[in-house]
Amino acid sequence: MNEQVTHSATSLRSRLDRVVGRRDEVTRRVEDCQNVIQGLNDEEHLCQLVAELFRQLIDAEVNAGVQAVESLLTEGLSAVFADQQISVRSEVGVSRGKVSVDLITTQKQADGTISEGSTIDAFGGAVTTVQSVLLRLIVVMRRGLRPVLLLDESLPAFDANYVDAMGKFLRLLCERMGVDILLVTHNPALVEASHRAYRIRRTPKGAKFDLVGG
16 A cells, blocks of 8 residues: 555656646746847837938938929029029928928919929929929939930920020039030020030031031
């Protein structure tokens, strides 16, 4: 009888030891999982802080770039359309996780009323042309490309009253920004504003370039 009791006690002790061992192993695993979870939480928090930092840096860069674009476009429009109060402002937002920028053209009338909208929809072709030229120039300069702008009959929408001002503005751009503009045109006012002009004529041996005024 004593032997049976002793055997049962030994068996129970062995089972208890196994259970305690499993409990300790599960406890260690739980602790390891908690440590991993804490590490992941810390990493997630760090990633959120880095993402916020990048967002602020991107916002600052975008805003600085947008302000520069606004200033250049407004200056260009003021130079060409000196008798009008035309300016450009931007609306910066986020669409599908990406920064989006809409350029809004604003015109103040003589009676104080203000009209605004997208350039293509709300304003004439001349305003659109000025902004298009300047935006192309901005892309060239920002990307570090060769400062050359090719304009092949790109200014047909100009009223005769503004052609001379546009020609002078293009000349000023070349002088101030160190850019070369190759302009193909039939407009004498634009030819007059250029630093150097050539007239192309057809010959039996092909096209020939004659320096205007040379």
